[in-house]
Amino acid sequence: MHKTIFASVILSLTSSMISQAQSPIGTKDDNAAKFRELGSALPSPNMYRSASGAPGPMYWQQEVDYVMDIELDEDKQRIFAEMDIAYTNNSPDTLTYLWLALDQNRFKDGSLARRSETSSAVGTRRDRSGKGDSYSFAALERFQGFEDREYGFEFNAIESEDGDKLDYSINDTMLRIELPEPLEQGETFEFSIDWDHNIIDEEVIGGRGGYEYFEEDDNYIFGLAQWFPRLAAYTDYTGWQNRQFLGRGEFTLEFGDYEVNLTVPSDHIVSATGVLQNPEDVLTVKQRNRLKKANEEAITFIVTPEEAEENEKDKASGTKTWQFKAENVRDFAWSSSRKYIWDAMTFKQDDDKNPEVLAMSFYPKEAEPIWSMYSTHSVVHTMDVYNRFAFNYPYPIAQSVNSWERGGMEYPMITFNGYRPSKDEASGEVTYSRGIKYGLIGVIIHEIGHIYFPMVVNSDEREWTWMDEGINTFLEYMAEYEWEENFPIIRNQQNPLDDITRYMTSSNQVPIMTQSDQILQFGPNAYSKPAAALIVLRETVMGREQFDYAFREYSRRWKFKRPTPADFFRTMEDASAVDLDWFWQGWFFSTDHVDIALTDVREYQISTKDPEVEKDIERKDDIVQRPENITQIRNREEGRVPRLQRFEDLNDFYNENDKFTVTPKDRSSYESYTKGLSDRQKKAFERALEAGHYLYFVDFENIGGLISPLPVTLNFEDGDTQEIMLPAELWRRSPQKVTKLFVLEKPLSSIDLDVHHQTADADFSNNTFPPKISQSRLELYKSNYKARNMMAEMIEKARDEKSENEDDGKSVPLEAKDMETHADDTSAKSKQKSDNDNDDDKVVPVGQEENVEESESFYSKALKKLIDKYDRQ
Numbered sequence: 001m002h003k004t005i006f007a008s009v010i011l012s013l014t015s016s017m018i019s020q021a022q023s024p025i026g027t028k029d030d031n032a033a034k035f036r037e038l039g040s041a042l043p044s045p046n047m048y049r050s051a052s053g054a055p056g057p058m059y060w061q062q063e064v065d066y067v068m069d070i071e072l073d074e075d076k077q078r079i080f081a082e083m084d085i086a087y088t089n090n091s092p093d094t095l096t097y098l099w100l101a102l103d104q105n106r107f108k109d110g111s112l113a114r115r116s117e118t119s120s121a122v123g124t125r126r127d128r129s130g131k132g133d134s135y136s137f138a139a140l141e142r143f144q145g146f147e148d149r150e151y152g153f154e155f156n157a158i159e160s161e162d163g164d165k166l167d168y169s170i171n172d173t174m175l176r177i178e179l180p181e182p183l184e185q186g187e188t189f190e191f192s193i194d195w196d197h198n199i200i201d202e203e204v205i206g207g208r209g210g211y212e213y214f215e216e217d218d219n220y221i222f223g224l225a226q227w228f229p230r231l232a233a234y235t236d237y238t239g240w241q242n243r244q245f246l247g248r249g250e251f252t253l254e255f256g257d258y259e260v261n262l263t264v265p266s267d268h269i270v271s272a273t274g275v276l277q278n279p280e281d282v283l284t285v286k287q288r289n290r291l292k293k294a295n296e297e298a299i300t301f302i303v304t305p306e307e308a309e310e311n312e313k314d315k316a317s318g319t320k321t322w323q324f325k326a327e328n329v330r331d332f333a334w335s336s337s338r339k340y341i342w343d344a345m346t347f348k349q350d351d352d353k354n355p356e357v358l359a360m361s362f363y364p365k366e367a368e369p370i371w372s373m374y375s376t377h378s379v380v381h382t383m384d385v386y387n388r389f390a391f392n393y394p395y396p397i398a399q400s401v402n403s404w405e406r407g408g409m410e411y412p413m414i415t416f417n418g419y420r421p422s423k424d425e426a427s428g429e430v431t432y433s434r435g436i437k438y439g440l441i442g443v444i445i446h447e448i449g450h451i452y453f454p455m456v457v458n459s460d461e462r463e464w465t466w467m468d469e470g471i472n473t474f475l476e477y478m479a480e481y482e483w484e485e486n487f488p489i490i491r492n493q494q495n496p497l498d499d500i501t502r503y504m505t506s507s508n509q510v511p512i513m514t515q516s517d518q519i520l521q522f523g524p525n526a527y528s529k530p531a532a533a534l535i536v537l538r539e540t541v542m543g544r545e546q547f548d549y550a551f552r553e554y555s556r557r558w559k560f561k562r563p564t565p566a567d568f569f570r571t572m573e574d575a576s577a578v579d580l581d582w583f584w585q586g587w588f589f590s591t592d593h594v595d596i597a598l599t600d601v602r603e604y605q606i607s608t609k610d611p612e613v614e615k616d617i618e619r620k621d622d623i624v625q626r627p628e629n630i631t632q633i634r635n636r637e638e639g640r641v642p643r644l645q646r647f648e649d650l651n652d653f654y655n656e657n658d659k660f661t662v663t664p665k666d667r668s669s670y671e672s673y674t675k676g677l678s679d680r681q682k683k684a685f686e687r688a689l690e691a692g693h694y695l696y697f698v699d700f701e702n703i704g705g706l707i708s709p710l711p712v713t714l715n716f717e718d719g720d721t722q723e724i725m726l727p728a729e730l731w732r733r734s735p736q737k738v739t740k741l742f743v744l745e746k747p748l749s750s751i752d753l754d755v756h757h758q759t760a761d762a763d764f765s766n767n768t769f770p771p772k773i774s775q776s777r778l779e780l781y782k783s784n785y786k787a788r789n790m791m792a793e794m795i796e797k798a799r800d801e802k803s804e805n806e807d808d809g810k811s812v813p814l815e816a817k818d819m820e821t822h823a824d825d826t827s828a829k830s831k832q833k834s835d836n837d838n839d840d841d842k843v844v845p846v847g848q849e850e851n852v853e854e855s856e857s858f859y860s861k862a863l864k865k866l867i868d869k870y871d872r873q
Contacts, residue, residue, distance in 0.1 A: 034707050035582045035732045041589060042566040048236040053570030054557050061562055063088040064231040064256040071263045071319075072336060074220060077211055079227065080196040086256075087231060088188045095183040095234070099242045100175040101253075103226035104197050106245050107205060108152035112172045113246045138204075145204040153197050153229065161190040173245040175229060193229055208409045209416070214339065214364070219312050221337040221364060223403030223416045226251070230331065233460070237564055243462050249516030250461035250468065253330040255560060260324050264336045267316035269303060271342075271362045271401050272334035273413045274326030282320045287342075294344040294358060299376055302360075303342040309365055312339045326395075326412060328560060330458055333411035335401045339364040343372055347380045351392040357383060363402035367420045370432050370440055375400045375417070378444035385479040386452050389548065390555035394456055400444050408443040410450030417443050438488050445483075446476045457555055458562045465516040466588075467565060470530025477531055490528065500524065500532040501762040504593035505704075512588045513565065532760050533587040540709050540758045541728065542578050550575035582728060586706045595704030597766035598753045604695040606688050609673050611666035619660040696742040698751060700730075703766075707731050708759045713752040714742070 045051035047058040067084040089095055106113040119133075158166045160180060167178040183189050199222065202210030209225030233241045233252040241252040262270055270282070279288050287302050294300045303311075315338070326332060340362045347357040361375035379400050383393045399414045406418035419440035421432035449472045453459070459467035477496055480487040486494045493499055503509070503524035510520050512530055519525045538547040553575040554568055565588075573580050586592055607614055644650050677685060700710060710726035730738055753767040761767065765774060 032732065034585060034735045035729075036585075037581050038569070038584060038589075041585075042569065043237065043564070046236075049564070049567055051570065052574040053554070053567045053572070054574075055561055058092075059561065060090045060092070060236070062090055062231070062234050062254045064254045065258070066228075066256060066332070067259045068228065068332075069261045069263075072222065072265070072268075074222075074265055077199045077201075077220070078196060079199060079224065081228060082192065082194050083228060084190065084192045085231070086188055086190045087183075089183045089185055091234060091236070092185055093234075094185070096179055098177045098179065098189070099232040099234075099240045100177065100229045101232050101242075101245065101251070102153050102170065102173050102175050102229055103245050103251075104200075105152040105170070105173045106247060107146075107200055107207065109146070109150070111152075112244050114146075116246065141204050142206065145201055149198050151198055151200055151205070153195050156194040156196070158193050159191060161192075166191060171244075174232065174242045195229065197227075199224070199227075202404055209333070209403075212404055214366070217312050217339075219337065219339050221335065221339060221403050223333075223335045223401065225333045225409060225411060225416065228332070233562070235460070235562060238460075238463070241460060241462055243517070245462075246517050248519070248522060249463070249465065251331065252460045252462045252562075253458075255328050255330050255458065258324070258326040258329060258332045260326075260332055260334070261321050262324070262334060262336070263319050263321045265316055265338065266318040266320040267311055267314075267338045268320070268336045269308075269338070269340040269342055269362065270322040270334060270336045271340075271360070271399050271414060272322070272324045273329060273332040273411055274324035275396055277323040277325055278321075282322050291344065291358075294346050296346045296348055296380075299343050299345055299372065301341070301343050301372075303340060305341050305365060305368060305372070308339060308341040312364075329395075329412035330455060331411050333414050333416070335362065335403045335414070335416065337362075337364065341365065341368070341372065343376055345376045345380055347383050347393070347398070349383070349387060349392050354393065354396050357393050357396060357398055359383070359398045361400045361402075367402045369430070370419070370421055370437060371402055374437070374441050375402075375444055378441050379448050381483060382445045382448040382479055385482055386449055386475055389475055389478065389551060390452050390457075391552075391559055393451070394559070395451070398448060398451065400448065408447040410447045410455065412451060412455045415444070415447035415450070417447055419443060434488070435492075441483060442476065442480060442489070445479045446472060449475050449479070452555075456560060457558045458560065460562065460564070461516065463515060464513070464565055465519065465522075465526040466512050466530040467563070467568065469526045470512070471534070471568075473527045473531035474534040477535065495757055496528060496532050497535060497760040498757055500528050500760055501593065503529060504591075504706075504760065505595075505762050509591040511590055530588070533583075536587075536708075536758065536760055537572075537580075537583060540711065540725070541580070541583060542572075542576060546576040546578060547572075550578075582707050582732075590706070592705035593762050594706045594708045594760045595702075595762045595766075596708055596710060596753060596759070597701045597703050597763075598698065598751060598769045599701050599766070600699040601748075601751055601769045602697045603747070604697070605692065606695070608689055609670055611662040611670055615660040615662050615666070619658070622660070691745070694744045694747050696744065696748060696751075698740045698742060698769075699737065700740065700753075701737050702731065702735055704762060707735060708761075710740075711754050711756065711758055713755045714744070714748055715750045715752065716744075717747045717749045720746075 043049075046056060048056045049059070050056045065086040065088075069082045071080045073080065087098060105111055108114075158168050158177065160166055164180070166180070169176050177191070179189060200207050200210040202212055202223070207226075209223050209227060211223070212221045214220070230251075231254055233254055235241060235252075243249060258274060260272065260274065262272065264270060276282070279291070283291075290300055290302045294302075324334075341364070342360065342362050344358060344360045347359050348355060349357065359376050359379040361371060361379065363371040363375065379398050383398060387393060395413050397413045401414060401416050402418070402420070403416040404418050405420060407416075408418060409416045417440070419436050421430050421436060423430050450468070453472045453475070454461055454468040459471075461468045477489055480489050488494060490496050490499045503521060506521070508520050510518070510525065512525060512533075514525070516526070538544060538551075542550070550572045554563070554571040557563075557571060558567065569580070569584050572578075644655070674682070698712075702708075707728050709728045710730065712724045712726055714722045714724065716722070724742075726740060730740065751769050754761050754764070757764075765771075
């Protein structure tokens, strides 16, 4: 039942809400803190980076050009290289040395990356160690792989353009070259490096490139990435970006032009960054003609599955040199194998420089049939979607290469992608799961998307992973939504906002704005959470029109340039006129989560003040709110007659007039009230009474701490609904609790919050008023308790390896040894570590490697003793 409320009360309530006192800045009760400008959290604008988020008038970046001659030794799994480099100093600074990144040195003995590994991370990305004191077979094979081969760069010569030896020193994954003379602004320094190194076995060692060996046909796939010494970035915000490479913080590099000559076995097919310069030397006439016929309507095979399978049967003895050129790229990667099937499709775009992009895929027969079905289509689809959000694809080539079994990695114009079907052991049929299908489509979209971010919008991955992975994951989600409806984007769900709450409510978090190598829970922090934040920003906070315009502005401003987080934050606000400091603070600088509760709703109508009307309403409300008491009801049921009914002369004035009877004083007060209103107030009052609006005071509580807009759904008694978006600014004076007034033409039955799951709310049980009964399903409990039969246990023989000692093949059996330094129970055997989230690895219990025959003998003797004991009794 609704309540009535005086107009004067409404005014006083509104006034009190507006005039809430503010606590001093920085105190516990500083209610304005969540809406305060970022201020010192962002660097000050300067001549290089403007306050609008655009490059400043004096913005600069370095340029590095490479010419390389590379030879692949397939039998030794080694590459040999001669490389000429031209480094142009566009900075206002005078340089006395140059830093180069040696990512392959991460795998050297004694590297910082290897020495800083914890026990839970000694395996590979395919198979990490299990929980506790365990040692996976992957970790064992990796250890043996490091024993068998040396990795890292071996330098034969580092010389100036004139042939003079250059002084240099190596610090782990960074190499410093001492310049013969200071390098002034606008000058170019040219030098050469001769080097070689062993190629890692990617499956055993684990990395972002390497080789995969196929024992069945004695062939290799080589995927070469982070394979050559590359100039580190020199920037206006940090100088040399020479943080050591530990495996996560990826690459911060400079743009330049590449000429690369790749000498490989003559029967290999090569995919690489850039455009092939000598197709007549390395491709057959048939292959060249097929390339010319590639179109946007269907997939064209350049090397068919049948041709690839025939090609891999015999190894050629000679070599061929594939020549590639790439303009204005920040890296170079390539892949080579005789196993490759090669298909292509064109993508047309409204672009003067690259009106037609050649999309291609390279993959072995083991990747069929899903690669020929989905890979190149995924490449084209990515460009189609990303072009609308950012800018036209800026290169003539886009490639997807199946250079390994799992995962993905990106480089200019080329991406390495995993996922393959599997052969059923029983039937021999090749099948693939739902997860493999959508995993393949998703990883290709993601990695091709990286060609836009960060291969073109050149963010600093060594510093801020989210600017690379998070922004690109958001766009990946947008492309997956356009691939098909209900695409299983993450953990077989179609809404990433429903999944990210698991992370955002977890412990052991750090803010998104954390340096790459210091991130905890890397995947959700760097990928999923920033992507979820941008979905919320687009769909709930800014709206698509403003978000899309601002995001395109950011993308185009920083195309082929190096943005920082401040440039992104400022551009999104500058191009949209939406104040987002509260959003960046909550989502990117804190570990708060969204949990908004709808705690109470109170209904009113404006009182007429007319006692002839109001007293009757009060009487009816009283009947509802104060029902007849149970004692009175049961007295009547028992036939008890009240004394008043038995003695009527006891009735008086109060029996004939209840407490809601209108009195002359009530009428007089009403007349005084109406006479006291001004003409303007009286007109407004009469209009409100005629409208008969319903007033609802709705209480919201911010439990999770993260400020959020409130998508409210009003459900009316007549079945109608109305959706209203309350902006985040609602919380600007009280970030913990707020009350919102709704003035409606008809009564409500209920109110819902975030029915479309568009805010990443972590708890929907408090999003409805009145609360709803939670529905689920419950399995009947069945006790699994069994009384212990010790005699049966003694009789039971030792289980064979198939049952008792069954192992999933991932962990090496370990036997604990007492350590002299451990005098108490804190021995190596009892110390259990749990810093790895992989629950799949199983540890064989200590001592289960004993001889089965000895076990049977033990149990036989035990059984004989047991029987003898009972015989004697």
